[in-house]
Amino acid sequence: MTVHAQPVLAAMPTIDDVRAAARRIGGLARRTPLLESSRLNDKFGARLLFKPEVLQRTGSFKFRGAYNKIASLTEEERARGVVAFSSGNHAQGVAAAAQLFGARAVIVMPADAPAIKADNVRAMGAEIVPYDRYSDDREVVARPYVEKGMALVKPFDDPLIVAGQGTVGLEIAEDAAAMGIRVDAVVTPCGGGGLMAGIATAIKALSPETEMWGAEPEDFDDTRRSLAAGSRVGADPAGTSICDALMSPMPGELTFAINRKLAAGIVAVPETSVAVAMRDAAAHLKLIVEPGGAAGFAALSSGEIELAGRTIAVVLSGGNVDMDLFARLVAAI
Amino acid sequence: MTVHAQPVLAAMPTIDDVRAAARRIGGLARRTPLLESSRLNDKFGARLLFKPEVLQRTGSFKFRGAYNKIASLTEEERARGVVAFSSGNHAQGVAAAAQLFGARAVIVMPADAPAIKADNVRAMGAEIVPYDRYSDDREVVARPYVEKGMALVKPFDDPLIVAGQGTVGLEIAEDAAAMGIRVDAVVTPCGGGGLMAGIATAIKALSPETEMWGAEPEDFDDTRRSLAAGSRVGADPAGTSICDALMSPMPGELTFAINRKLAAGIVAVPETSVAVAMRDAAAHLKLIVEPGGAAGFAALSSGEIELAGRTIAVVLSGGNVDMDLFARLVAAI
Secondary structure: OOOOOOOOOOOOOOHHHHHHHHHHHOOOOOOOOOEOOHHHHHHHOOEEEEEEHHHOHHHEOHHHHHHHHHHHOOHHHHHOOEEEEOOOHHHHHHHHHHHHHOOOEEEEEEOOOOHHHHHHHHHOOOEEEEEOOOOOOHHHHHHHHHHOOOEEOOOOOOHHHHHHHHHHHHHHHHHHHHOOOOOOEEEEEOOOOHHHHHHHHHHHHHOOOOEEEEEEEOOOOHHHHHHHHOOOOOOOOOOOOOOHHHOOOOOOHHHHHHHHHHOOEEEEEOHHHHHHHHHHHHHHHOEOOOOHHHHHHHHHHHOOOOOOOOEEEEEEOEOOOOHHHHHHHHHOO | OOOOOOOOOOOOOOHHHHHHHHHHHOOOOOOOOOEOOHHHHHHHOOEEEEEEHHHOHHHEOHHHHHHHHHHOOOHHHHHOOEEEEOOOHHHHHHHHHHHHHOOOEEEEEEOOOOHHHHHHHHHOOOEEEEEOOOOOOHHHHHHHHHHOOOEEOOOOOOHHHHHHHOHHHHHHHHHHHHOOOOOOEEEEEOOOOHHHHHHHHHHHHHOOOOEEEEEEEOOOOHHHHHHHHOOOOOOOOOOOOOOHHHOOOOOOHHHHHHHHHHOOEEEEEOHHHHHHHHHHHHHHHOEOOOOHHHHHHHHHHHOOOOOOOOEEEEEEOEOOOOHHHHHHHHHOO
């Protein structure tokens, strides 16, 4: 019997994989609504439909992909536990999903991750292994756990993770259709690209003319640079950002392949726009959005995405921000 | 033909009136979800189901009653316009409902109401007539407009307003039943008592054993004092509060009659508890709640409501707070 080597690039997930993920997470992930504010519509001259994943279980979209991945492991695999490396939101998603299965979870997390994210991970019974974001390689830190037989739940570069995050796009498409609305564009924050790739997979299958936009912090624009270069390149290694959730150093192999094919473009947003977006979401939608979660909304102020008279779905991907930072950012404007 | 004088006390609304209101506002008011946080459940040792009316159209529950009232006017009455006096949230509810009917709206509003509330009222095309909260009688300021034939949309003491706000309680009862959950108590902020009376009307009809609790600011506890006295008395005239939405000087005649009959009690909450509740809602539910909107949640820390092992529905009634005040309150803890 011949064993074929696994292809370098994992198979791209399809809309069927996203639908399968939706069935797995059904009743466990919250089906977040589409929210609208006439004040924000007036401000931007567009109809804006906000997808508030800040209201998702664990405060970000990450539970969707993590649960889809862990549910797809065998019982034997789950019994050996799971390990993940994450800036915080994926950590919480993995911890929550593992807890539902009664599986052990080890999270390799930057030592400077927001306290709220680390607290929440511990509260869900997961173990935290801290590392230095600037000097350690998180994949190396996670390796001994993988070698002990624990399943690695990658933050984005896995077709099951991408398909899980894609349920955000499936819900947007279904809910817009139920409201009789045609969505001209979807804008989402982009870190490693899993959420964007998943949404694009769903949206482009169900509504091919809808544009798919991503948003990255100005100083962490690895996917934007990669799209321009035509191949994966990293962000400026000296770059830093208030958007801790979007500080992935390089697009994923799979996620870049998908986003390269499906994206209309990536907007690099300055931190001042992120703070204004956070304040607008707080004042008019009554939502706490973390900096990285507000990047897609911030991209509307760039002038790069056509707004006038159009309907734009804006993903607010997470809300796990320390209150002191939140207060400082929204009060400073 | 004999014209009978109207009875002093308007008829108490029933569950049928609440159901009729639910039909009128259906598709226009948002059916807000019940949100839950395992962290907050752990903190309070109870299962907490939050009803986030901050996500309601206009950022508070007030649209429900205002729309129910204005929809119940005749077309001729609506053509003459409506007038309302309000600390801000009722103003926005009335402005939004009048706008949907294309009716003129005049709002008599305290000059020191939060800027966000006045801005929103103006953005919905209503006219603002400012008055001094401490020296003017708002009913006197509104009178000339009523004498010109405009319909007065009272903030709480009207059976149609009470029935409209009661849809909050109807939704809690229906959604809890759909989830197979028995709610042991409902806690809501209490200003003039319309929201509390409406919720009590619905909850006590559908789930008679559920306790109905209200919460007032420590220095604006007119309903608590009135329940203790057995008749309507005012709050301390020198009282002031960060809970601008709850600074009604005296319970309504109708609302007091209902709350006296149906309430388990009223908790007077200190402002420090309100700020902690606002921070908890922000950190764990990702919601912006205004001080008055957080009073019911704050009441859980009083020790007056039994929590251990029980299921408590907590109404977060509004989120219209100026961002600078919000930032100051949640950062100060």
